[in-house]
Amino acid sequence: MSDIADAALAYAGVKRIEWADRAMPVLRQIRERFAADRPLAGLKIAACMHVTTETAGLIRTLQAGGASVALAASNPLSTQDDTAAALAHEYGAAVYARAGTDRELYYRHIHQVLETGPDLVLDDGCDLINTLHTDRPDLLGTVKGGCEETTTGVIRLHQMVREGALWFPVVAVNDTATKRMFDNRYGTGQSTLDGIVRATNTLLAGRTVVIAGFGYCGRGLAERAAGLGARVVVTEIDPVKALDAALQGYRVLPMAGAAPHGDVFITATGNRDVIRPEHFAEMKDGAILANSGHFDVEIDVAGLAEAAVEVRRGVRPHADEYVLPDGRGIVLLAEGRLVNLVAAEGHPPAVMDMSFADQALTCAWLATAYPNLTPGVYEVPAAIDTEVARLKLASMAVDIDSLNAEQEDYLSSWQHGS
Known part of the structure; x- marks a missing residue:
């Protein structure tokens, strides 16, 4: 059945x-x-x-x-x-x-x-x-x-x-x-950008991509976006992850500070309301919003709809434009759901x-x-x-080394000196 x-x-x-x-x-x-x-x-x-x-x-x-x-x-x-x-x-x-x-x-x-x-x-x-x-x-x-x-x-x-x-x-x-290494980092990094590009046909080179969350998914997204020539901004709440992002050369800002600069925003935090109405108010005309977290709660879609005076559905497949009172348009992909699985193939x-x-x-x-x-x-x-x-x-036809008996003995014994 x-x-x-x-x-x-x-x-x-x-x-x-x-x-x-x-x-x-x-x-x-x-x-x-x-x-x-x-x-x-x-x-x-x-x-x-x-x-x-x-x-x-x-x-x-x-x-x-x-x-x-x-x-x-x-x-x-x-x-x-x-x-x-x-x-x-x-x-x-x-x-x-x-x-x-x-x-x-x-x-x-x-x-x-x-x-x-x-x-x-x-x-x-x-x-x-x-x-x-x-x-x-x-x-x-x-x-x-x-x-x-x-x-x-x-x-x-x-x-x-x-x-x-x-x-x-x-x-x-x-x-x-x-x-985590293969799926979250390399899989999410590639497939999310694949979904964004399919939905928008946007050139990422030279654009500012704001990534919310610098866990394994966020790291993969940052690496892939930077590899395509984007300027990457990271937002985080965890000081250790924020430090990691900064030491890797990414600009780290609060979302309020990143909102005016971003061309593309990608959420990957596992939390809700990461991008909210106060952030929409500061975004550029044509800013693109995409979610790569599991549930459709990371972008406040209801708040975006309430702020808009018009919603233009299907401006492209899986892309809706929300027009704000001052005429700026914000493009939401995949209704705020997983963009890599909605607008691409995961x-x-x-x-x-x-x-x-x-x-x-x-x-x-x-x-x-x-x-x-x-x-x-x-x-x-x-x-x-x-x-x-x-x-x-x-x-993948990749060979690696193995330990010999002396090496195994060295690693397993505390009695060997320096």
Whole structure:
């Protein structure tokens, strides 16, 4: 049973999924291993993730491991209807996802995947886990554990732990080194700018790009924007991250100070109302606003609409212009949602190869480790992180050194002098 837009799109979805699979060699190797070992045999998995060709690779890997999978969309505007159709009609997953659904149907789909009574849950933003705890606590007793893919979701999970609200162990896949390095930094850096350029056809060279937040995503955005010739300004609330940005040569300002200078503004903080009406009031005519944080709360879209005297919808695909009383126009991309997944295709498959490899191996680990875990937020086991990096290097034909016996002895003993 699924709820998708058009089953006739399945063939087109299969072709796109197969294309993405070519660039995901690590996940392919894990899928072959899972098919032989069946580490997830008999388990039911409920997932709330972006319904994209890359996610299809993960779903197929979990199925190869013996799991039955029900998938809901973690963002209505990122859903690829052909991918949803292919997963439902060619690959045997239960899929509840349609592009452009409203909030009511979005949560109905989340409830539908929970109706399967999952053993494991995979989340991207914590909406699935939140709904499970608030609306379906009757199902909590059967859930053995879960994984969370995003910074925003991990923040929410830690809040749940502090309040004693989390009922089962959840692994913060977002925080593993391979995911942060490859997905957050290189994936977000490239795909966000890809979305902005597709939506606006803007030349970034010589423009001032203001990046709110200098975590792993913000660093990647700054590097890629600077590489394209942009002048980069960073806004931060964390003194250590702000210092890091300054020492890397970026100008660091409060958002109030950056607002008059920016040509393009990108939010990547995980918090709400990062760009507000007082900032809109200072922006240039034609300033472009884009969000790369998980939820559509980082830019105060309601405040922008209230300040505008006219909204020109669709001035370009995924671009709306808000005209202020003095005639200045501010261009909002993707309705304030994830610009890389709405106006572009999200991270390239080669990036998600590592993130979803982390997810798949962590699910297999949870399937046996859960009896020894108490409710809380856990890191991905170091051995999984190392294995994913090793497999990725091998797929890239990159060799590295190894320690000899004397070196291992030196590093493991405190008795060696200088």
